[in-house]
Amino acid sequence: MLLAxxxxxxxxxxxxxxxxxxxxxxxxxxxxGDPSRSRSRKRRRRDCHWLVAVRWVxxxxxxxxxxxxxxxxxxxxxxxxxxxxxxxxxxALACRRLGDELVTSVEVDPYRVKxxxxxxxxxxxxxxxxxxxxxxxxxxxxxxxxxTVSVRPVPASWLTALxxxxxxxxxxxxxxxxxVADKTPDGGARGFICCDHAxxxxxxxxxxxxxxxxxxxxxxxxxxxxxxSISRYPLTCVPDSWSVHATLxxxxxxxxxxxxxxxxxxxxVWMAHPDGCWARASTESSRDLPTxxxxxxxxxxxxxxxxxxxxxxxxxxxxxxxxxxITPDGQTTLSxxxxxxxx
Numbered sequence: 001m002l003l004a005x006x007x008x009x010x011x012x013x014x015x016x017x018x019x020x021x022x023x024x025x026x027x028x029x030x031x032x033g034d035p036s037r038s039r040s041r042k043r044r045r046r047d048c049h050w051l052v053a054v055r056w057v058x059x060x061x062x063x064x065x066x067x068x069x070x071x072x073x074x075x076x077x078x079x080x081x082x083x084x085x086x087x088x089x090x091x092a093l094a095c096r097r098l099g100d101e102l103v104t105s106v107e108v109d110p111y112r113v114k115x116x117x118x119x120x121x122x123x124x125x126x127x128x129x130x131x132x133x134x135x136x137x138x139x140x141x142x143x144x145x146x147x148t149v150s151v152r153p154v155p156a157s158w159l160t161a162l163x164x165x166x167x168x169x170x171x172x173x174x175x176x177x178x179x180v181a182d183k184t185p186d187g188g189a190r191g192f193i194c195c196d197h198a199x200x201x202x203x204x205x206x207x208x209x210x211x212x213x214x215x216x217x218x219x220x221x222x223x224x225x226x227x228x229s230i231s232r233y234p235l236t237c238v239p240d241s242w243s244v245h246a247t248l249x250x251x252x253x254x255x256x257x258x259x260x261x262x263x264x265x266x267x268x269v270w271m272a273h274p275d276g277c278w279a280r281a282s283t284e285s286s287r288d289l290p291t292x293x294x295x296x297x298x299x300x301x302x303x304x305x306x307x308x309x310x311x312x313x314x315x316x317x318x319x320x321x322x323x324x325x326i327t328p329d330g331q332t333t334l335s336x337x338x339x340x341x342x343x
Contacts, residue, residue, distance in 0.1 A: 066198045067093060070146050073180045073194060074169045080143040083161070085134055088116050090148055095125045104139060106132035108203075135203050142166065150174070150200045152253065153332035153343040154181070159189055172343065173202050174249040176242060179324055187328035195320055197242065214256055214272035218296070222270045222278035226293035231301065233308050235283050235290040237269050243317040247307050250319070250334065250341045255300060271300045279304075310339075 067090045076082060076097055083104045084090050091105040107113045110131045117129045130139045134149060138161040145158050145168040152173035162168065162183045168191075169180050176199045181191025238245045239257050248255065258270040265286040271279045277296035283289070292301045311317055318336040326332050332343040 064089065066200075067148065069196050069198060070148060070169050070178070071097070073178060073196070074144045074146045074167060076144060076146075081141075081163075082144040082146060083138060083140075083142040085147045085149050086116075088119075090146070091116070091127055091129075092120060092123070092125055094146075095120075095127050100126045103127035104142065105129050106134060106139065108133050133203075137161075144168070145170070147171070148200050149203050151203055153330050154179070154189070154326050156328065156330035159183065159187060159326065159328055159330065162189070171198050171200050172250070174253060175246040175319070177246060177319060181324060181326060189326040191324045191326070193319055193322045193324060193334065214274050214276075214278075218272045218274075218276055218278055219258075219270070221276075221295055222272055222280050224293075224295065226278070226280070226295035227299075229292050229294075229301075231281060231290045231292050231305065233289070233305065235267055235269065235281055235286070236304060236308065237267070238271070238304060243319065244304070244307050244311065246319055247310075247317050248303060250343070251307075252300075252303050271304075273298070273300060 070090075071093065074082070076094070078098070079102070080098060081102045081104070082094055082098060083106065084094050086105065086107055091103060094103045094105075105116075105127050106129070107116070108131065113129050113131050120127065120129075128139070132139060134147065135151065135155040135157065137157050138145075140161070141163050142161055143163050143166045145162065145166075147168070147170035150171040150173040154168070154170065158168055164185070165183060167180070167182045168189065169178065171178055176197040178194045178196050178198050179191055180194055181189040183189050236244065237257070237259050238248060238255075239259075252273070254275075255271055255273050258272075260268045262268070262284070264284070266282070266284040267286070268280065268282040271277075273296070275297060277294075277298040277300050279292060279294040279300040281290040281292045281301060283291070294301050307317070318339045319334065322334040322336040322339075324332060324334050334341050334343070
């Protein structure tokens, strides 16, 4: 049986079981009143804190069909020297397709590299493996780079490692967008956002992640009064809408989201950013327009409203099919029509 990354399946199954429990649990957000409702709300919020924390688990097993999708977009021709991230299942597939001598697999964790190298050897596969920060210099020149981690922007080292007419496939952090690009004669690359979606863990540079989630004080502030308004759109839980979430992440990365289903059809959603911005939107009924409260140096719900305005007036958001020129130093820009954003 082909091997997934060390501990990946265990972590993935824990996440799936937890998220299932979290989504089916309901509670009240009333201030005061029935003490049992208050306790229920506190229990839910503690669960959400835990859910945010597991975003930084260091390893996960990739759905096999996603590996196949990434390789399909990479167009792995016979003789293509390919660099893959991770050292498990995807590496084994690449070895079977291309031959061990044409596969290089990198991972930032020395233990996982050694463990997976030994296990791959146990099934007769001997690709080149290396401990490597995928955003830094890569070991050698290659024809294809297939990254089952997400990046933002594309590292300049990838363009250096790609041979002429080489290609890369990766995802943009926080968006589930698959980027397919080919190297250009000037040392950059040109590509597009394809119609398939895939979500992978972000790149690490050591044992953990460099960025920090919104501080506890920001989440606490998100329960205060703040600047009040009534939204002109029904309540939007941003993570439930792929196109809205992806657009918002492209234009204002780092926002985290939480949600709570009330008894009945009411709901509350929270947003927070590490810079101290926060927003909260609530309804007592799914038919009501939500009451919005915002605070901090910016107005997060106004950003959501702007994205929804474009969705309503244009009928579609413009990420899928966007053209993506990448300069030799890694500057990555998405554009379609009059819309563009540089990562």
